[in-house]
Amino acid sequence: MYSWLWRKLPGTLLLKLVQAILLSGVALAVMYFFVFPWLDVVIFPETETQI
């Protein structure tokens, strides 16, 4: 999966590295600002017993 993605990235080794870092950053940002806040509510619904 990841090797396939790596092969699909265009350019030289350096360019591939830059693209891989950028893609990882975008994935991280999406998780931290959208996925995790949603997941947090799903996993930890409001209760009155734990503070």
Next chain:
Amino acid sequence: MSDIQELADGTRIIWAPIVRPKRFAFLTQILGELLLTAGVVLMLFVGYKTLFQDNLVGNQQSDFAKTYTERDGFVALDAVSKDADIFARMYVPRFGESWTRLVAEGTRWHPVLNEIGIGHYVNTVMPGEVGNFAIAAHRRGFGGAFRDIDKLTTGDRVYIETKDTWFIFKFLETEVVLPTDVGVIAPVPEKLDGSKPGSRYLTMTSCTPIFVNTERIISWFELEQSQSTAEGMPRDLKIILGSR
């Protein structure tokens, strides 16, 4: 099997057969990568809960508390009537010189504990009244307002600013109890050494141990002094905040 070819100059070339991965190997590779990805995502989520979200929300609550009165003002203590009415701002120098949070009515996660910071148990008295003014906040996560509650010690003071009055409470003691020990927020707190009727207490409650939450940590204070907000911020607090 591999074929060996020998060139005229004696160089030997070994032709290895191309081994194509079987379907099972391909599927296990995909499964392995997915499991590894899931592990990394789980670790990132733990980091999100314990560091990212905690600090982000903590800063938001602190900024909200520092600028609140300029925009909205506090609900007067005798006018507090509904959930999430914000009626006070709390300063605990032991938690940091710049530490401050708002106090609202009720102890619901949303919007009181998660967004505002500190919640007041509705069945307890307001600050300054005879009895027990009991409040709760998160220990970790959503700003963890009471994260350092276990560091409170003799000589510590808590400052509560309301619409008309400043209340200064001095630290008495800290105790770890079971969640069922609700008597700790009674008007005469159970488990507090020397507690007596007619006193004006402040009880801070939170979860412990951090991330485990099977017990509750309780810190008791007693009213030491009160003064009108017209007199300005208490002198010793002003000195503490002025030293930032």
